[in-house]
Ligand SMILES: CC(C)[C@H](C(=O)O)[C@@H](O)C(=O)O
């Protein structure tokens with residue numbers, strides 16, 4: 001059976017790392033790609049960063065692989081997360097042998113609420129001097145995330161990072177909903193304030209493993225964890241909905257190196273591995289991950305990791321480990 | 324002239340580190356203390372975490388030194404910040420020679436907006452399922468902070484950390500107000516998204532020096548910086564208003580070691596140094612800072628820094644460097 005995947009390279013190094021990941025996907029399965037546009041370049045051409053056609057394709061696809069968008073990132077990625085009805089953003093942050101990391105023992109996964117919080121986007125200019133944003137938290141979205149988390153940790157335990165000491169009603173609701181679903185499922189939870197998490201994860205990342213958090217907390221704390229494992233260059237992510245998924249590296253367009261063929265494709269290839277998981281290709285996903293890990297450990301390496309290999313060198317090295 | 328200072332030891336190690344800082348203050352000046360209660364203990368006794376009497380004392384004092392509060396921290400510290408009309412929370416995060424730090428080159432100051440953002444505290448339970456929080460940003464508060472920042476950096480430059488790509492209207496307003504005040508003052512600014520800041524500061528903290536940010540961003544990012552310099556144990560802070568100031572270590576009550584006389588008093592002593600700055604004792608403030616730095620470098624050290632000295636040992640060592 002041929003599986004159809006929507007690919008959106010987007011801007012900057014997205015144009016290089018998405019094709020690289022496609023080569024890796026082709027090494028483990030039989031996929032057909034539907035390419036779509038989004039980002040600064042298409043906005044310049046058409047006036048729209050996210051053409052309706054792209055939105056519709058993503059909203060109807062089982063899986064989409066997205067690269068990066070520049071200035072228009074928020075205009076592209078936020079609606080696309082909605083398009084797949086994504087209630088969770090899965091963000092593993094793991095240090096790899098062979099990669100220089102501030103905390104080489106880091107091995108965390110963030111399960112970030114992906115629809116609400118300050119991202120719900122209701123902002124008002126109430127006067128010359130004053131603007132407001134309405135931060136939204138629902139029990140239903142929090143429970144949906146918690147059910148996913150219980151499943152994800154397979155009945156062991158997870159941490160909850162929040163700021164319910166200040167946002168008592170909204171993060172309180174989030175916390176209570178998550179804790180109560182966990183209790184029903186016999187899953188243990190531990191709470192940590194998001195500011196305290198920021199200190200603690202630097203001092204000892206091994207005290208955390210799966211961290212459930214509201215939208216903005218997940219955004220910031222996962223980027224912090226990226227800093228501990230050596231940068232955004234290696235972090236994949238999965239925006240999951242009840243049926244569909246949108247997979248993207250956490251990094252951006254890297255305008256300084258775009259077009260030179262030297263971008264590190266690892267984060268996008270690891271995102272493709274999460275896409276394989278989503279489509280049920282568990283063995284293939286594992287094989288891709290271990291091929292990437294092998295290359296990270298033994299080279300070749302791109303410049304961000306101290307090497308001088310090209311995107312293509314790294315991609316070929318991953319592919320040759322899969323053959 | 325005898326200067327009056329309100330002291331609020333609060334809970335846990337607050338009871339040990341505030342008296343330690345008073346001993347240091349006494350070594351450099353002639354102060355009179357008015358002691359007041361706040362926190363879990365007084366709540367247990369009287370039902371109120373922040374007695375009106377304490378609030379009034381702080382609201383009328385030039386300077387207050389606060390230790391820590393336990394479960395009731397938010398009930399104490401947020402109203403006290405209001406009591407001094409504090410529009411900025413100054414949070415230096417600096418690594419010290421002799422102290423084990425993840426990034427020993429870290430030397431940053433956060434200028435955190437201290438009145439609004441998600442801390443403005445308007446929350447509503449709109450239905451069985453849904454709660455909201457109204458995040459407030461005003462041009463006037465942003466400008467007041469920016470003017471302070473321009474003054475603070477003495478016409479050089481500062482960074483602004485925000486999330487205006489998502490919170491366009493509110494953080495957009497914050498950013499625009501801060502940038503325009505800086506431009507009027509001939510101060511250069513550089514913008515960084517708060518999530519990107521979290522990665523970048525881990526990879527290279529020296530690219531930042533003075534970071535101006537909204538309330539919650541300042542809370543989380545300064546705690547992150549604490550993780551880079553070796554923990555919260557060393558971080559002082561100043562809540563400044565147009566006239567009054569409230570000075571507090573960034574750490575909490577440390578219930579695990581409270582009452583044992585082994586808490587590290589450095590953060591509170593460094594907060595007292597910021598209090599001296601505020602009262603105009605610039606030389607004394609500098610002397611206290613360099614005495615603390617000397618002790619951090621040469622010992623004695625408390626257990627959190629790998630030593631076995633008591634709070635008193637460290638305090639005496641600081642005092643003896645001042646004599
Ligand atoms: C581009 C931006 C809207 C986005 C976010 O804040 O979610 C990005 O930072 C991310 O984490 O994927």
Ligand SMILES: CC(C)[C@H](C(=O)O)[C@@H](O)C(=O)O
Nearest residue numbers: 165166195396397400401542
């Ligand atoms: C106790 C809490 C309300 C407080 C805050 O969030 O401001 C604390 O974390 C701090 O940073 O001083």
